[in-house]
Amino acid sequence: MSQENLDLVRSVFAEWERGEFSTTPEWADPVMVFEIPDGPEPSTRTGLSATPGVEAFLELWEHLRFEAEEYRELDDGSVLVLSRMIGRGKASGVDVDQLRASLFRVSNGKVTQLVLYWDRDRALADLGHAPEGGSPDP
Secondary structure: OOOOHHHHHHHHHHHOOOOOOOOOOOOOEEEEEEEOOOOOOOOOHHHHHHHHHHHHOOOOOOEEEEEEEEEEEEOOOOOEEEEEEEEEEEOOOOOEEEEEEEEEEEEEEEEEEEEOOHHHHHHHHHHHOOOOOOOOOO
């Protein structure tokens, strides 16, 4: 993995670990593909069309943050981050601590695709890796 790609992704997670989320981040390519392949509302958006969905999601939470647990190098230069999403629902007051995964595809110093997985094992399977604590399916 190029050190530049890893440094970029680490800087994104540093913001997210502080609970700082921008809907027009400097690290994103203007036509970045933003994808959520699983979870309650799977979707794919491009560029600024992702902003309303991101804003709506962020509005659901108090004290939302992500904690990176592991950065994985992928053969194509992208970076997979295994993380935790921690927060409290504004309406419910329920505390949430969930395992997540984020895939960053980077080109020319900008994230060109961001795939946010609700299910880590789904992310690992999609990328041809063994699920956590197990071996790949035959």
